[in-house]
Amino acid sequence: MSSKNIPKNKNYPKLSKATSGYLELENFEKSDLNTGYFCYDCLYFIEDDDCAIVRQQGPDVNGKESGTIAPHGICTLWTPDENKTH
Numbered sequence: 001m002s003s004k005n006i007p008k009n010k011n012y013p014k015l016s017k018a019t020s021g022y023l024e025l026e027n028f029e030k031s032d033l034n035t036g037y038f039c040y041d042c043l044y045f046i047e048d049d050d051c052a053i054v055r056q057q058g059p060d061v062n063g064k065e066s067g068t069i070a071p072h073g074i075c076t077l078w079t080p081d082e083n084k085t086h
């Protein structure tokens with residue numbers, strides 16, 4: 001079990017994907033996401049498709065709008081979740 005202690009208040013202001021530097025790494029979609037720099041391994045990731053500090057909606061740095069925070073995504077604020085990375 002994760003010992004995350006991040007507020008899940010939906011009204012908390014989040015950054016846009018473009019500001020955070022978010023993008024999705026399609027080539028890694030089917031990879032083992034337990035080892036690497038992915039949203040899946042980030043402290044702020046909320047399974048299965050959200051982030052505590054970056055908004056799901058809006059364009060990412062490539063202008064793409066997926067409407068989700070993908071497990072195979074990444075942004076400049078990535079912080080390792082010690083319970084997941086190994």
Ligand code: SF4
Pocket residue numbers: 020022038039040042043044045046050051052053054069073074075076077078079
């Ligand atoms: S890397 Fe972390 S902070 Fe950035 S969008 Fe993914 S889960 Fe959120």
